[in-house]
Amino acid sequence: MKKLPKAKSAPKSNPKEPKLVTSKHPIVLAYDLGGTKVAVGVVDSTGKILAFHREAAFIKQGKKATLEQLIRLGKEMIAKYPKISAVGIASAGPLDPVKGELLDPTNFSGPDGHWGKVPLAAILAKGLKKKVILENDAAAAILAEVWKGLKSNTKNAMILTLGTGLGTAMVANGELVRGGRFQHTEGGHIIIKAGDESAPCGCGQIGCAEAYLSGRSFAYRGRKRLGNEIIDAPQIAARAREGDAAAIALFDEYAEMLSIALHNFVVLFYPEVVVFTGSFAAAHDLFLKKAEKKLAKLLERRNLVMNLQPKLVVSKLENQAGLLGGAYVALRAIGKL
């Protein structure tokens, strides 16, 4: 075997320690905590991401392991960026953004069962010794879209995050829409087909929008129809793109259920743009145009007097909307935006 030539001189900088990206603007620490992954980053007040790290969340190992993971990740970033002035965490819900508490998140459960109520902001504030703001991940994502993502300058935009669950959030007239008691609106759990035993939802109900439209639910439905060899939604998408009729029929059903959910959101919130994000949005070529047509049909009469048909677009923020939104709420909380 040939020996590798020896380096003549040591490299000038250690490639394992890249130069720290800095900013002259105020900076905050942001998290995006989902059912399977956690992202953490340092973001400045112009929306520039200075540092970023993503790894598998320890949700399956339980609540204690996940909380320890969040504190460890935060401490690592703060050690590199001691000027961090606040922390924003975008998390899957339900949660109480005012009290900073998780309210038994639908898709968080480990060996110790469901999480129940967790004062996440207080726990992180103690661990990191910073002010911590908690926000629903979909709410954070739509705030980020209106701040940095969408090309149109609309003040009326809704987001659908299609991942483990279905997250929804709306900015109307420039303000985040909250329900009574400051609760986040949980559009994923509106029931769109009551009594449909084929659509169990993580929340314990059946027939919720999430039970049809999340990537995980879509894969579950795919397994029932196409067979147990189906592992995930991308596999069904690949089959549909190859022309498999059963896989295409699943996407037709998906577009139908999506148009019903969208119709209900339009008559409640009147978005001008609906932006899709999350891992399942990658399959948008297989359902978005179809859903758009079906939605136009459902809104046909209303559209005669006022055009309610929203533009349906895919997020340009890749998977960083939650993180940017976490930064946005932290910057707002300390008066830097």
Ligand SMILES: [Zn+2]
């Ligand atoms: Zn539900």
